[in-house]
Amino acid sequence: MGWGIETLPADRAEGQNMINEMALLESQTLRRSVLDRTDVLDRVKALSLLPDGMHVTTAMVAAYFGVTVEALRALVHDHRAELEASGYRVLTGTELSDFKQLSGIQSRTRSLALFSRRAVLNVAMLLRDSEVARQVRVYLLDMEYLARTQPVENPAPADTTSLDDRIDQRITHILGKTVVPMFNALIETSGEHRRELIALRAGVQRIEKRLRHHHARLQRLEAPREDRPLAGVMASMDAMNGREFEEHVAELLRRDGCTNVIVQGGGRDRGIDITALTAGGRRLVVQCKRFAPHLSITSPEVQKFIGAAKVLHDSEVSLFVATCPFTRDALNIAAESGITAVHRGLLEEWSAGTALTVLE
Numbered sequence: 001m002g003w004g005i006e007t008l009p010a011d012r013a014e015g016q017n018m019i020n021e022m023a024l025l026e027s028q029t030l031r032r033s034v035l036d037r038t039d040v041l042d043r044v045k046a047l048s049l050l051p052d053g054m055h056v057t058t059a060m061v062a063a064y065f066g067v068t069v070e071a072l073r074a075l076v077h078d079h080r081a082e083l084e085a086s087g088y089r090v091l092t093g094t095e096l097s098d099f100k101q102l103s104g105i106q107s108r109t110r111s112l113a114l115f116s117r118r119a120v121l122n123v124a125m126l127l128r129d130s131e132v133a134r135q136v137r138v139y140l141l142d143m144e145y146l147a148r149t150q151p152v153e154n155p156a157p158a159d160t161t162s163l164d165d166r167i168d169q170r171i172t173h174i175l176g177k178t179v180v181p182m183f184n185a186l187i188e189t190s191g192e193h194r195r196e197l198i199a200l201r202a203g204v205q206r207i208e209k210r211l212r213h214h215h216a217r218l219q220r221l222e223a224p225r226e227d228r229p230l231a232g233v234m235a236s237m238d239a240m241n242g243r244e245f246e247e248h249v250a251e252l253l254r255r256d257g258c259t260n261v262i263v264q265g266g267g268r269d270r271g272i273d274i275t276a277l278t279a280g281g282r283r284l285v286v287q288c289k290r291f292a293p294h295l296s297i298t299s300p301e302v303q304k305f306i307g308a309a310k311v312l313h314d315s316e317v318s319l320f321v322a323t324c325p326f327t328r329d330a331l332n333i334a335a336e337s338g339i340t341a342v343h344r345g346l347l348e349e350w351s352a353g354t355a356l357t358v359l360e
Contacts, residue, residue: 087116
């Protein structure tokens with residue numbers, strides 16, 4: 001068993017895990033008790049997140065588990081209340097518009113289903129016909145077994161936590177245990193400056209929340225990777241070089257019915273990486289940027305592409321495809337100029353099988 005433990009003989013450990021795995025599949029109470037162990041997701045397979053760093057779409061979850069979107073939607077239909085309790089939600093109206101603007105998602109749908117990491121782990125404990133989900137359950141059960149059987153009197157060595165980690169935790173502790181209570185006391189006794197103090201307290205609480213989120217992400221990124229293969233849609237793209245990424249985008253265009261797809265390459269592309277015709281025969285140009293996920297496409301880069309696409313190539317459809325988010329100004333300029341900004345989240349959906357409507 002690739003993710004197993006060595007405490008029990010192989011046949012006994014296998015039998016124990018099979019029994020417990022069935023219990024996970026059948027017992028909502030048991031599933032709820034281990035929902036905080038979301039770190040097992042990245043240990044089994046890299047889980048890419050939307051630019052907000054907290055959510056994934058239905059297509060992204062389906063790609064992670066290697067199942068169809070239809071199969072995942074059927075599972076949500078059967079277990080909706082449980083998944084909503086673990087962080088699944090569907091955005092509509094103003095809430096959806098605000099989220100699109102914040103995250104850079106360009107979807108034209110009137111609703112958007114989002115899964116938190118807890119909800120994704122919940123799916124892993126419900127999804128029977130997925131090898132990835134089975135591996136998540138096995139890994140989760142092994143970790144729970146070790147937590148129950150390992151002695152607790154031996155603390156982890158002091159040097160396993162980095163200096164920056166300890167500083168982050170110390171700042172978070174001070175903000176949560178000292179500064180916020182101080183503001184609470186001041187607010188109770190202050191009349192004239194009550195509004196200003198409440199605003200300051202809210203600011204401190206936002207900083208505390210961001211530090212906690214930052215610390216959690218650092219822990220996930222710095223966790224041992226011996227048992228975590230480089231897998232997943234975005235992980236494979238992050239491992240590509242520039243030319244390989246352009247070829248990948250070209251294949252997506254061909255998949256969606258585009259013809260005459262040509263990867264320009266070299267230094268004479270005049271600001272364009274790919275040219276093609278859409279399925280309807282419109283002139284299409286594409287700019288590809290394989291940037292690190294923590295970077296962003298800025299407005300000057302979009303403005304430069306607009307000149308190349310509209311002036312030099314007289315395009316009817318223009319795609320700016322990137323493995324990272326776009327800044328808000330870049331998204332606004334792209335929308336005003338008729339440029340389709342394919343940011344990291346949308347690129348993963350596209351790669352996972354969702355067609356871009358602009359290519360129709």
